[in-house]
Amino acid sequence: MAKLSWRERIGYGLGDAGFNFYWAIIGSYLIFFYTDIFGISAAAAATMVTITKIVDAFTDPAMGAIADKTKTRWGKFRPYLLFGTLPMMGAGLLTMTTPDLDEGSKLIWAYATYMILMLTYTVLNMPYNSLSAVLTADPQERNTLNSTRFFFAYFTGIIVGAATPDLAEYFGGGDRYNPIGWQITMSIYAVVASILFVITFATTRERIAPPVEQTSEPLKDLKTLLTCKPWIIIFILAMVIMTTFTLRGSSATYYFKYFVERPDLLGAFVGLQVLGLMIGAMSASTLTRYIDKVKLLMMLMGIVSVLCFVFAFVPKPQALGVVDVNESNQTQLQADDLLGEPHQAGDTYTWTRYDKVFWIIKNRVELPETRAQLDIQNLENETLSVIRTRADGSQLDSAHWPPELILMFVLSMLISLALGPKAPITWAMYADVADYNEWKTGRRATGMTFAATTFSQKMGSAAGSAIMLSVLAALGYQANQVQSNASLDGIVYMQTLAPGIFAFIAIIALFFYDLTGDKLEVIQKELAERQQA
Template sequence: MTDQTSPQRLAKLSWRERIGYGLGDAGFNFYWAIIGSYLIFFYTDIFGISAAAAATMVTITKIVDAFTDPAMGAIADKTNTRWGKFRPYLLFGTLPMMGAGLLTMTTPDLGEGGKLLWAYATYMILMLTYTVLNMPYNSLSAVLTADAQERNTLNSTRFFFAYFTGIIVGAATPDLAEYFGGGDRYSPIGWQITMSIYAVVASILFVIAFATTKERIAPPADQKSEPLRDLKVLLTCKPWIIIFILAMVIMTTFTLRGSSATYYFKYFVERPDLLGTFVGLQVLGLMIGAMSASTLTRYVEKVRLLMVLMGIVSVLCFIFAFVPKPQALGVVDVNDAERTELAASELLAEEHQAGDTYRWTRYEKVFWIIKDRVELDNTSATLALEGLDNQTISVIKTRGDGSTLDSAAIPQEIIWMFILSILISLALGPKAPITWAMYADVADYNEWKTGRRATGMTFAATTFSQKMGSAAGSALMLSVLAALGYQANQAQSNASLDGIVYMQTLAPGAFAFIAIIALMFYDLTGDKLEAIQKELAAKNPE
């Protein structure tokens, strides 16, 4: 690795290197997207852990895991190999992380206490192995180049791939789990096989990221490793403290939206068949927003831009809370043991009239997520559910006057849910590439101010705050469910339904508003950053 006097400090990166680095984050999101969107649901509704126990487990394990970040940052800063400080971890940490992912999605037949112990152990190992790879990967973005706009472009590219993977995982996971579970989306084996596929693909992408990147910026040659001193510097650094708070708050927003979506569509909307599409489009909005970041920051200073975007998120989340529950069920997943028949009026919100006839249908997989509607042998106003367990049912009504009404048509309320969610995601999308560029700016700022460069510790302390935010979001979601009487795979009380709705809408909006307040105190902006880079270049002439 070259030292910081190299003429490559302000290197313009090739698209090969940008894409190679971005594919690394695609690999991480084969894990993170399933953790963020489905793991809590997996624990409560598939593995069979209570919401209260899962809340405690997720909170404790994530807090413990968060404290491993500074330790990993110190280890990475002390690492010196012919491949650099950070790249080697992408090569040697892949297999342990793959094994941890498979164990986390494994559901041994244990008692309640045994299940909880298994969840604690496997989830903690998964997050530890994730830290060993992810913390050095994040730090790598700060040592590829010191050019500010190049960093914006690099991080936009990175998050394009990250969110693209999120779309795949968000949209495909329920159907893949159902496919590999033999037609049962709640089958544990289906989830484990799905995770196995994700883990193999992720490992290949990590190796590609290792092979296509080059570290160009190193600490001063005479700098000694002093982790405690570097941590003390961070704790007195105003810009870092602000982005620490910002990262924690915004990650809480992301976690609440992701983890509550599954419950929102299963219990409030009562259309779990739309969950994959909802999550997929949500992540598509994030991806498009991330792609726009490098362009937007050419015209609007990034801190001011973030404040505007978080304001938009807050307002849209408030509006989202007022979208009512659809009047008709539309499509029903048959998984309620107590329900023996289904009335067409429940699906259509229209009572039976003389002369009305019905065509009941079930959804049958043709290939993977491609489905076909197969008619059932029933033309009456009710359908007996015997033998239709785990089937997705809808009905087409032909009125006496010849007009038709299809329960599978998307109600206006759901259309508004999709529109608002996509708009929120578009506004949230630029946050990730912008804030990651800000973390690299803080590493430069501390080098300028103290003469020491601790890239690993800077990013580790920041990912610590993100994990704390993720823990807070998960704990808040599960604690609210537990407090309001949530029971898995049963009809929910009005209080429980209200809690699910607020976790998807009002709570993320409130945290977005808090992010605006934090940004008001951040002053490491354009002119100041430009002056810092000039002084660093003067101290270390090329």
């Protein structure tokens, strides 16, 4: 029941910051890297990532069993953070290496290196997750520990999401598509992550151990989990909530490209989502001081469900504002379409090009034409806007957001704030389940408990991706074309209604979870008495 110092809390949290230097670049840029830089087809890359994710999920229980069996003078879980860093660094660099091969050989290389990367990730991440359950048994300390952890995780996600393209361009000699730039960027991330893993190893201490007489029996531990009601519920909960996260994340690109028709805002939308998750995660330890974490999670999932349903009714913006131009052929833009107001006599126009849009406009470059109509040719991957100077001297800028866009961002931010506490709360619940299992059976299988749960998260992630792709295929989605009404509705519902439905399912699952504060207090007291005896 140790009270952890901030040194240990921060030291543990920095470990998840290290993991997100890998995970954020995998989640945000790996498909782009494979298709646009390495030269693998989008379909092949998507299939590869999905298959690898499913295969990787099955390595978690195996790694959990190995970690539970480990005995060293540093503990069961900490040594992996020290000795697994270099293999993971090497795997990350190999994944971002682009040998000159034919298409079939490139795909084999991608499968092999990505699987090795995910395997080494599991070897470090599985023990790291389990470590939170053996630093202290105090439920509130676990809440604070996991809130700190996810603050660092989300903060790193924002940094990697914002900085990676610019770093790749800088180290690639001004060419964002130069593989060297991506390899150097990955090298920097890997070195920083390795340093953070060592800090976590050095600043944490394992305090909770299995009973001295306990022998390693992985199959028995797995069988015990499969008959443990709280673990079954949290297994389902983890899968359902991860499906919610995946649907929101994977559908955002399609939502902004085809429904909103403002793909330039995707970075801001995703970035603010992560910021909301980070703020929500940091609030978890405070909220759980006043509300039992199970009741709190039910309330938060209820808020998410309601807001997602409201989100579904937000209409398409009437004025597009800034427009992303990707065509290489002749294109004609009308100021009226971007501004949402008709031309008036005496009005003049200044067309501008946005550069590097992420949350804020870093630079605006004027284009030479100043008419209400702009004819452009061979202009690829540019974001354009128009400023009208009226006859009375006032200005109307197409970068001013229409109210529908503002409402979309506000609702998304509120949903993320409600989802944010989910991560630290559920990870604390996993540790509670490990305690409950030891109390009930006399065996402690921390690694297996966390491994089987992360297995469900990875399966939920794969399920979310599969649902998204299946719905698009069934509704006739065609890439880079104007979508049919059915396809467009499907994209909107995957971003809004579907996550709301899955959040509601999570509430139903939580009704059957009974490891609440009073029961946990009794369990912790009896476990302490057993240790003393």
